Amino acid sequence: xxxxxxxxxxxxxxxxxxxxxxxxxxxxxxxxxxxxxxxxxxxxxxxxxxxxxxxxxxxxxxxxxxxxxxxxxxxxxxxxxxxxxxxxxxxxxxxxxxxxxxxxxxxxxxxxxxxxxxxxxxxxxxxxxxxxxxxxxxxxxxxxxxxxxxxxxxxxxxxxxxxxxxxxxxxxxxxxxxxxxxxxxxxxxxxxxxxxxxxxxxxxxxxxxxxxxxxxxxxxxxxxxxxxxxxxxxxxxxxxxxxxxxxxxxxxxxxxxxxxxxxxxxxxxxxxxxxxxxxxxxxxxxxxxx
Amino acid sequence: xxxxxxxxxxxxxxxxxxxxxxxxxxxxxxxxxxxxxxxxxxxxxxxxxxxxxxxxxxxxxxxxxxxxxxxxxxxxxxxxxxxxxxxxxxxxxxxxxxxxxxxxx
Amino acid sequence: xxxxxxxxxxxxxxxxxxxxxxxxxxxxxxxxxxxxxxxxxxxxxxxxxxxxxxxxxxxxxxxxxxxxxxxxxxxxxxxxxxxxxxxxxxxxxxxxxxxxxxxxxxxxxxxxxxxxxxxxxxxxxxxxxxxxxxxxxxxxxxxxxxxxxxxxxxxxxxxxxxxxxxxxxxxxxxxxxxxxxxxxxxxxxxxxxxxxxxxxxxxxxxxxxxxxxxxxxxxxxxxxxxxxxxxxxxxxxxxxxxxxxxxxxxxxxxxxxxxxxxxxxxxxxxxxxxxxxxxxxxxxxxxxxxxxxxxxxxxxxxxxxxxxxxxxxxxxxxxxxxxxxxxxxxxxxxxxxxxxxxxxxxxxxxxxxxxxxxxxxxxxxxxxxxxxxxxxxxxxxxxxxxx
Ligand SMILES: Cc1ncc(C[n+]2csc(CCOP(=O)(O)OP(=O)(O)O)c2C)c(N)n1
Ligand code: SF4
Ligand code: SF4
Ligand SMILES: [Mg+2]
Numbered sequence: 202x203x204x205x206x207x208x209x210x211x212x213x214x215x216x217x218x219x220x221x222x223x224x225x226x227x228x229x230x231x232x233x234x235x236x237x238x239x240x241x242x243x244x245x246x247x248x249x250x251x252x253x254x255x256x257x258x259x260x261x262x263x264x265x266x267x268x269x270x271x272x273x274x275x276x277x278x279x280x281x282x283x284x285x286x287x288x289x290x291x292x293x294x295x296x297x298x299x300x301x302x303x304x305x306x307x308x309x310x311x312x313x314x315x316x317x318x319x320x321x322x323x324x325x326x327x328x329x330x331x332x333x334x335x336x337x338x339x340x341x342x343x344x345x346x347x348x349x350x351x352x353x354x355x356x357x358x359x360x361x362x363x364x365x366x367x368x369x370x371x372x373x374x375x376x377x378x379x380x381x382x383x384x385x386x387x388x389x390x391x392x393x394x395x396x397x398x399x400x401x402x403x404x405x406x407x408x409x410x411x412x413x414x415x416x417x418x419x420x421x422x423x424x425x426x427x428x429x430x431x432x433x434x435x436x437x438x439x440x441x442x443x444x445x446x447x448x449x450x451x452x453x454x455x456x457x458x459x460x461x462x463x464x465x466x467x468x469x470x471x472x473x474x475x476x477x478x479x480x481x482x483x484x485x486x487x488x489x490x491x
Numbered sequence: 492x493x494x495x496x497x498x499x500x501x502x503x504x505x506x507x508x509x510x511x512x513x514x515x516x517x518x519x520x521x522x523x524x525x526x527x528x529x530x531x532x533x534x535x536x537x538x539x540x541x542x543x544x545x546x547x548x549x550x551x552x553x554x555x556x557x558x559x560x561x562x563x564x565x566x567x568x569x570x571x572x573x574x575x576x577x578x579x580x581x582x583x584x585x586x587x588x589x590x591x592x593x594x595x596x
Numbered sequence: 597x598x599x600x601x602x603x604x605x606x607x608x609x610x611x612x613x614x615x616x617x618x619x620x621x622x623x624x625x626x627x628x629x630x631x632x633x634x635x636x637x638x639x640x641x642x643x644x645x646x647x648x649x650x651x652x653x654x655x656x657x658x659x660x661x662x663x664x665x666x667x668x669x670x671x672x673x674x675x676x677x678x679x680x681x682x683x684x685x686x687x688x689x690x691x692x693x694x695x696x697x698x699x700x701x702x703x704x705x706x707x708x709x710x711x712x713x714x715x716x717x718x719x720x721x722x723x724x725x726x727x728x729x730x731x732x733x734x735x736x737x738x739x740x741x742x743x744x745x746x747x748x749x750x751x752x753x754x755x756x757x758x759x760x761x762x763x764x765x766x767x768x769x770x771x772x773x774x775x776x777x778x779x780x781x782x783x784x785x786x787x788x789x790x791x792x793x794x795x796x797x798x799x800x801x802x803x804x805x806x807x808x809x810x811x812x813x814x815x816x817x818x819x820x821x822x823x824x825x826x827x828x829x830x831x832x833x834x835x836x837x838x839x840x841x842x843x844x845x846x847x848x849x850x851x852x853x854x855x856x857x858x859x860x861x862x863x864x865x866x867x868x869x870x871x872x873x874x875x876x877x878x879x880x881x882x883x884x885x886x887x888x889x890x891x892x893x894x895x896x897x898x899x900x901x902x903x904x905x906x907x908x909x910x911x912x913x914x915x916x917x918x919x920x921x922x923x924x925x926x927x928x929x930x931x932x933x934x935x936x937x938x939x940x941x942x943x944x945x946x947x948x949x950x951x952x953x954x955x956x957x958x959x960x961x962x963x964x965x966x967x968x969x970x971x972x973x974x975x976x977x978x979x980x981x982x983x
Binding site: 202 | 644648649652658660663665667685688795798800805
Binding site for chain 1: 508515536564570571572
């Protein structure tokens with residue numbers, strides 16, 4: 202049986218199904234717990250489920266805890282051989298509203314692969330800012346106005362959050378590199394305990410792209426150093442995706458409606474410089490440049 | 492009279508009933524001669540509607556090799572164009588559906 | 597018979613029900629229940645059961661949603677702020693038809709903060725699709741837990757079940773309890789065998805969302821399940837009386853017909869019953885009705901019990917601010933057109949003591965027509981001033 206099927210309701214060109222199908226191919230038949238959000242809405246309408254794996258959606262902020270419940274139940278019922286447990290949760294569900302249950306799940310050490318689908322805002326409700334929205338980004342709750350130039354503050358460092366919980370496996374990935382997603386998912390489940398993979402996934406409507414732009418833009422996020430692809434095993438950085446001739450962040454930003462104001466707004470220049478600094482910092486920290 | 496399950500539990504893969512093929516304005520056309528059967532488009536297609544199919548055999552020295560080409564299931568293709576941009580052989584072109592051509596006049 | 601504290605009688609009974617997953621978060625005065633279960637777990641007395649320390653009540657309820665959907669028998673206990681924090685998940689659990697059993701150690705809600713007993717917390721969950729039974733004594737709580745599982749897991753029902761016990765008044769009270777034997781519980785409560793569960797062998801989708809063309813039917817189906825639960829509960833109560841030798845009555849437990857009937861729930865039942873008996877001895881036509889089941893509400897049983905009555909007094913332990921208290925509303929709706937005057941008497945909020953004298957004088961006032969029907973607060977005179 203297919204693990205995830207056609208006929209789901211994602212916008213044409215959405216990155217989420219690319220992430221999901223490649224994670225599932227990497228881990229094989231498994232249990233899925235999903236938070237409320239775009240993925241849930243496009244895949245779990247009553248009588249029209251796109252899932253070929255046992256799947257549960259409870260509420261917005263509890264997928265990590267629901268997955269923990271599946272794990273302990275399988276243990277108690279002596280059914281651990283049925284397959285691994287995977288969470289798919291949005292960036293909002295992960296970094297904002299569900300961060301408490303996520304920390305609890307990490308802390309208790311449940312054998313769960315937690316996948317954060319990072320489309321950098323609350324897309325299901327129409328593009329409101331989340332803790333993973335990047336600096337300066339336009340969202341409907343961080344609009345660019347006379348005095349504001351989009352989101353204030355930085356993108357939350359959830360990799361550090363995961364590492365602080367001493368997870369055996371922590372990685373970032375991007376839908377621009379699906380084979381890498383598959384490999385990382387497969388690798389992750391070789392570790393016992395909680396695992397965290399954060400996958401950068403363009404939202405065509407929220408980011409202001411057409412379907413054909415989605416993958417190239419996601420690729421640029423990696424090639425500019427803004428979204429470094431890193432992999433930690435037992436706290437050690439074991440792999441990074443190197444970047445040849447790192448591109449300026451402007452190239453990434455200019456293609457997306459959500460950043461366009463930065464090139465007109467009086468404060469925009471400052472923000473772009475700030476973002477470039479973040480990219481340069483990433484390059485230095487992870488040794489991205491070849 | 493409708494039938495419902497306790498707790499709204501759904502059966503697997505019933506999304507296949509939903510034919511999303513009429514969503515898009517464009518559709519991909521694969522030039523089989525250019526297709527190198529690498530499977531990039533299949534891996535990327537968000538709607539899981541590209542498959543590599545066998546299109547014959549090829550002699551490579553002593554050995555015979557199966558030739559694979561990408562095939563689109565238009566029942567579900569939303570015409571997003573992702574396949575066309577990721578294809579390393581530039582074998583996929585997006586074309587406007589006939590019904591949309593009229594409107595452009 | 598052993599003299600034990602309420603929390604122990606709960607933990608002991610839960611253990612006998614052989615749960616697969618227990619998960620809770622401490623909150624006064626429920627804490628000792630989960631502490632006792634944690635001890636049993638630490639001592640290997642819970643068999644294969646997994647005991648999980650959640651990071652919050654919200655997390656605890658969520659963990660049980662995952663566990664219950666996977667086919668596990670689950671237990672949690674909470675109260676007050678904890679129950680309210682769980683509420684989003686509990687509404688979800690009932691909608692998914694998950695037979696989670698929980699004990700609520702009834703406690704008031706903040707603000708002002710209070711750790712003491714009333715029924716406001718469980719009443720706030722009135723419409724959540726959770727069966728609610730209020731126990732009078734620790735023996736009744738002890739006996740109710742196996743019955744709760746049997747009802748909740750019945751395929752005609754499949755809804756969460758909340759056993760309500762008054763915080764401190766029961767949870768911490770020393771009472772003689774006839775602790776059950778494992779064989780009795782094993783004979784009474786079969787292993788949990790859900791009709792559907794999360795399994796890779798048959799990959800179903802739980803927690804689908806419903807469009808307007810079917811959402812309503814799912815909710816009505818839950819209402820029907822609550823309705824079916826009445827009968828299932830009646831049978832389970834009866835069966836329990838047979839196997840345990842203790843008959844707690846049905847959804848209500850009442851005395852003879854009388855002109856004035858007095859309704860109370862939970863630990864207050866003993867005192868009110870006692871006062872009523874005293875007044876009967878004095879020749880007054882008064883009778884006591886203990887309301888055991890609050891959801892599904894036993895309207896039919898109440899109507900029967902109130903045939904021949906002209907007045908009913910409801911002792912309320914919670915409020916519905918801006919309307920009449922919840923039990924009163926349900927009683928009124930059950931007996932409409934029966935021509936019975938309803939006296940709603942709010943007592944004992946936030947742990948305020950309910951003295952025997954207060955109960956007696958309240959009933960006497962009604963018997964002697966010294967008060968009008970309607971809402972009466974047994975609170976002190978007060979005036980609000982700006983600090
Ligand atoms: C408790 C609660 N608050 C708010 C919502 C509304 N809501 C549903 S999904 C969502 C945003 C989801 O964002 P994210 O987790 O990033 O997932 P995405 O849709 O972007 O993939 C919000 C705010 C809700 N369902 N529940
Ligand atoms: S709104 Fe964005 S994330 Fe949601 S389905 Fe559409 S493209 Fe995907
Ligand atoms: S256009 Fe989009 S949906 Fe259609 S086959 Fe290509 S990638 Fe798939
Ligand atoms: Mg998001």
